[in-house]
Amino acid sequence: MPYKITANEIKDGWQKLIKKILKEGKPIKDERGTRTLEILNAIVEIQRPFRPNFYHINEEIETPKGYFWSGEKLKEYANQFLKPDKKGFIYTYGNRLRSHFKVDQVEEAIKRLKNFKKTRRATMITWDPQVDTKEDEVPCMILIDFKIRGNKLYTTGVWRSHDIYGAWFPNAVGLAHLAKYVAEKTGTKVGPITIHSISAHIYEVNFEEAKKMMR
Numbered sequence: 001m002p003y004k005i006t007a008n009e010i011k012d013g014w015q016k017l018i019k020k021i022l023k024e025g026k027p028i029k030d031e032r033g034t035r036t037l038e039i040l041n042a043i044v045e046i047q048r049p050f051r052p053n054f055y056h057i058n059e060e061i062e063t064p065k066g067y068f069w070s071g072e073k074l075k076e077y078a079n080q081f082l083k084p085d086k087k088g089f090i091y092t093y094g095n096r097l098r099s100h101f102k103v104d105q106v107e108e109a110i111k112r113l114k115n116f117k118k119t120r121r122a123t124m125i126t127w128d129p130q131v132d133t134k135e136d137e138v139p140c141m142i143l144i145d146f147k148i149r150g151n152k153l154y155t156t157g158v159w160r161s162h163d164i165y166g167a168w169f170p171n172a173v174g175l176a177h178l179a180k181y182v183a184e185k186t187g188t189k190v191g192p193i194t195i196h197s198i199s200a201h202i203y204e205v206n207f208e209e210a211k212k213m214m215r
């Protein structure tokens with residue numbers, strides 16, 4: 001059975017998911033020989049990824065206290081979701097979405113949403129079978145989908161494999177920034193963001209930090 005979590009903000013969704021894995025995760029050794037605790041098919045819905053303020057400017061995403069992803073580093077990472085340039089990395093999500101396949105999937109999705117608001121076809125992928133069936137470092141976020149319903153933009157991301165302590169939070173912030181961009185371009189409001197992690201795991205080296213973060 002999938003695990004369903006609903007949260008107001010990204011930070012709350014992350015904490016609830018960590019708790020779930022620490023409590024119910026099964027020990028799995030991955031193909032690098034590293035120990036993890038894992039649950040399969042964790043689906044987290046974040047209802048308000050951005051905390052609105054009175055004037056709707058400088059909307060904020062709160063970072064968990066003491067967490068190593070924050071400030072400029074987090075902003076820079078989140079921006080990568082929108083940048084076509086992979087800047088020497090093996091892959092980046094922005095590159096896969098906007099340039100790698102010789103099509104800007106973000107702009108194409110926006111076009112479809114503008115042409116027909118309730119379209120079910122505003123979907124983007126990152127997995128390139130030509131490359132990713134052979135390489136070791138391959139994208140974890142595989143698919144992003146947008147739906148407009150009631151003038152709200154619903155964003156869904158699917159991760160084949162998700163490091164919940166080390167990467168889920170910045171990944172979610174990146175997805176939220178992408179959603180914001182698409183919402184602005186389509187004249188909609190950022191609605192819920194749903195993150196489906198097929199393998200949701202925490203590495204053994206992070207167990208203690210993860211527990212501390214829950215206090």
Ligand SMILES: O=c1ccn([C@H]2C[C@H](O)[C@@H](COP(=O)(O)O)O2)c(=O)[nH]1
Nearest residue numbers: 138140141161162163164167168171
């Ligand atoms: O955006 C990313 C990129 C990587 N990872 C994590 C997931 C896994 O812990 C690891 C990749 O290992 P494999 O699933 O490829 O073995 O990196 C993420 O969580 N998010």
